[in-house]
Amino acid sequence: MPSLITPKAAAANETMSHEYVLGIDVGGTDVKVGLFDYQGQIVASDRTPTPSLGTPIAVFEHALRFGNNALGAEKTATSKDHCQITAVGLAVPGVLDQATCQLKEVVNLPGWLNVPLLDQMQAQTGLPCAVLNDANAAALAEHAMRNLGHQSLALVTLGTGIGCGLVLGGRPYGGDHGCAGELGHIAIDFGDASWPCTCGSRGHLETYAGAAGVQRRLKDRIADGVAANEPADITPREIARRAEAGDPHCIATIRETAAYVGRAIGMLCQSVDPAVVLLGGAMTFGGPDRPTGRKFLDDVIAEVRATTLVQVGTQVTIDFASLKNNAGMIGAAKFASLAAQIDHDAHH
Numbered sequence: 001m002p003s004l005i006t007p008k009a010a011a012a013n014e015t016m017s018h019e020y021v022l023g024i025d026v027g028g029t030d031v032k033v034g035l036f037d038y039q040g041q042i043v044a045s046d047r048t049p050t051p052s053l054g055t056p057i058a059v060f061e062h063a064l065r066f067g068n069n070a071l072g073a074e075k076t077a078t079s080k081d082h083c084q085i086t087a088v089g090l091a092v093p094g095v096l097d098q099a100t101c102q103l104k105e106v107v108n109l110p111g112w113l114n115v116p117l118l119d120q121m122q123a124q125t126g127l128p129c130a131v132l133n134d135a136n137a138a139a140l141a142e143h144a145m146r147n148l149g150h151q152s153l154a155l156v157t158l159g160t161g162i163g164c165g166l167v168l169g170g171r172p173y174g175g176d177h178g179c180a181g182e183l184g185h186i187a188i189d190f191g192d193a194s195w196p197c198t199c200g201s202r203g204h205l206e207t208y209a210g211a212a213g214v215q216r217r218l219k220d221r222i223a224d225g226v227a228a229n230e231p232a233d234i235t236p237r238e239i240a241r242r243a244e245a246g247d248p249h250c251i252a253t254i255r256e257t258a259a260y261v262g263r264a265i266g267m268l269c270q271s272v273d274p275a276v277v278l279l280g281g282a283m284t285f286g287g288p289d290r291p292t293g294r295k296f297l298d299d300v301i302a303e304v305r306a307t308t309l310v311q312v313g314t315q316v317t318i319d320f321a322s323l324k325n326n327a328g329m330i331g332a333a334k335f336a337s338l339a340a341q342i343d344h345d346a347h348h
């Protein structure tokens with residue numbers, strides 16, 4: 001049978017099939033580590049509470065130990081003698097300085113601020129390493145899953161805050177100050193009456209369409225209409241449930257949220273012109289599984305189309321994100337293999 005793989009490529013694949021990559025995703029709650037094969041398939045994974053590990057050094061030690069143990073099991077299972085870990089990727093929350101690979105701002109990881117993460121990780125593991133922001137890691141994982149090649153993707157996370165990971169031309173993009181894609185702090189409302197944002201500025205998207213903003217707008221609507229006994233903080237899920245039951249206040253609040261989010265995504269699309277924009281997080285009102293979530297997505301799409309050039313608005317694919325909890329870990333591993341590949345090519 002004719003093969004499209006030339007002997008040289010086949011030889012390269014044979015080598016690559018023994019190569020594995022470690023992906024580490026550090027959050028305030030736990031540290032996730034995954035061992036991936038050269039095709040990006042997950043071989044083994046682990047989740048450990050962050051406080052029990054603490055410092056970056058302890059996390060790198062833990063990850064390498066886990067990776068080597070998992071690799072040992074893989075050798076036995078596949079009878080591949082030459083298995084080796086060839087790169088390690090790390091995803092971290094907060095504002096990451098691209099030039100120094102140091103976190104300049106981070107919540108819940110006190111021991112990680114201003115630490116030269118890349119240097120420490122390379123010294124600890126003795127392997128090529130790569131560090132990126134967790135939002136960009138998640139975006140890269142979604143990008144890889146969709147085989148988007150050199151196309152661009154934005155992953156917008158709607159929750160307590162509103163974040164956005166960017167992959168531009170196939171590469172994660174953090175920006176020169178670590179703040180690229182900070183969609184939550186795009187101004188959508190102007191003037192003296194605009195609401196103050198947690199960042200100190202006014203009228204930012206997060207203030208209106210972050211969890212607290214949505215709750216506040218719903219309460220304002222209820223107060224304007226019929227008097228009702230409302231709990232202090234009604235969850236997005238509950239808002240979606242009530243909307244599905246026909247509650248006009250909840251329906252209107254969700255529609256308004258979609259318009260705000262759509263407006264900001266429209267600005268992003270008009271600036272970057274990505275192939276794909278994905279929505280993830282807790283504030284998607286049930287997401288793809290619920291009629292309210294699907295309606296929310298349709299309203300976001302309508303707003304993007306209404307506010308952008310026709311070439312942009314009609315061609316961008318806007319959908320829900322597919323990967324959930326493991327996206328950061330997958331993206332970290334993917335970034336490490338991309339970085340190792342570039343490094344490899346540069347030396348040959």
Ligand SMILES: [Zn+2]
Pocket residue numbers: 184185197198199200201202204206
């Ligand atoms: Zn702000």
